[in-house]
Amino acid sequence: MGFFRDEEHLYRCLGGLFEKVRRDPAIGPKLAAAGLVIRFLYEEPDGQITIDVKNPPDSSDTFFTTFYGKSDLEPDVLMTMKADIGHRFWLGKINLVAALTRRQIVAKGPIPKILKLLPAIQPTYAMYPEILKELGEDKILL
């Protein structure tokens, strides 16, 4: 059994993080500067989250737009991984370079632009456990 029960559970937990990040004045603008559409394609359970930092955000209090489930947007970067790897990544427990090397994460698109985002998302590794606690999801903390 993985960390997430089903697709809905995946969106609740990871979505909780993305919703906070897209409103965060310290991280949001740094990600928005990348000008990319990034899709995370998860397996076990299957699901997809698309982050659109290329087009204007859907509301004035956010820096970018997120989509949960299938989206018609064409991604610039497609990151495919098991949902458990995604969970561990946002907890800061996965070295992206090693994960790419080991094919735990498959990245399609301009890799330098993906790697360049890493310093910007560093603070999210501390945010995600707090969000999980707020959501009452402590049991999937590592």
Next chain:
Amino acid sequence: MEFPDFFQFHLPTRIVFGKGLSADFSAELAELKVTRAFLVTEKFLHTLGIPERVMTALQAAGVAVAGCFDEVVPNSEVALCERGAELARKAGADCVVAVGGGSSIDTAKAIALLLSEGGRLLDYQGAQTLTRPLKPMVAIPTTAGTGSEVTMVAVINDPESESKISLVDRFLTPALAVLDPELTLTLPKRITAATGMDALTHAVEAYVDIESSPFSDALAAQAIRLVSKLLLAAVTEGGDVEVRSGMQIASTLAGVAFNHSMVGVVHGMAHALGGMCHVVHGEANAMMLPFGMEYNLDARERKFAEVARFMGIDTRGLSERDAALAGIDHVRQLNQKLHELAGLPTALSQVGVPRDKLASVAGLAMTDGSMFYNPREVVEDEVLGMLERAH
């Protein structure tokens, strides 16, 4: 002593070395079980008879030459690779043979990919996107510097996006690398100097990067020793096959090293100088290497002191910092000697880089994937400072 949390070492390339080997590598070809080879090379190599020598070897081994694509130029573009793949497909090729420098080998990787998988090259931009082996590829380097004969990376120019695209996949690694030092005997002095400094830069950056491991360290160290011992002789005594052998081996050792630990800020700047100002890659690396070493000195003092020892510097009695500084000074002296012996440029102004373009070069360098592997966080202002000092 500290070891990394994770590393892997994987070398799918069979490396064979021998003087004159490019004229007969039939035993290795037989194991690949291929019948129709598609050659990827550069036009000017015909004047040296090198593609012809390889084609004769292929035919003698019972492998038909399905085609010879000799349109490779420095910094090959997407369209060229796609055209080459189309020709290879029409010719019914079942393997790709690269004969030339880094650009030929990278182009051949892209052709092998498209020949095997179809589609457009941009579909494969990324890391480890392939799921199965490609049609086999043989790499026969004619320079000693690129290391591409043993790496999983191909860098191809994309004029549409005005950038270089990176294809990183272990299935892109050639199945066979034929190292024949005789092919480098006629390399002009300046190209010998530039490619040799490229190999040295690969080795030094591989040794200090964040992804370095005990395995890549061992290979990088030996590459540094060989280049430091032999590069000047390769320039002054280019016809000496023993010297050329050492440089060829050093280049491949450095290639295996940086295929695992990657490169850093020096390559980031060199790629940008190549992309925006057409500075020859090895020359850009040579000019920027001492500045990059200084930039990373605080983050890797002990390792740079070791680099100095690998270079043959007597560091007895010196502190680690002074030993490291002696290594950096040694690189500057080497550049100066190569300038005097081979005309290697020692300043960006000598290769036509306009001072008013340096800020744009620094900006482009910051988007280079190499920067991520640098042992110290790379800051744009400091990159600009290094470029200004190198101007």
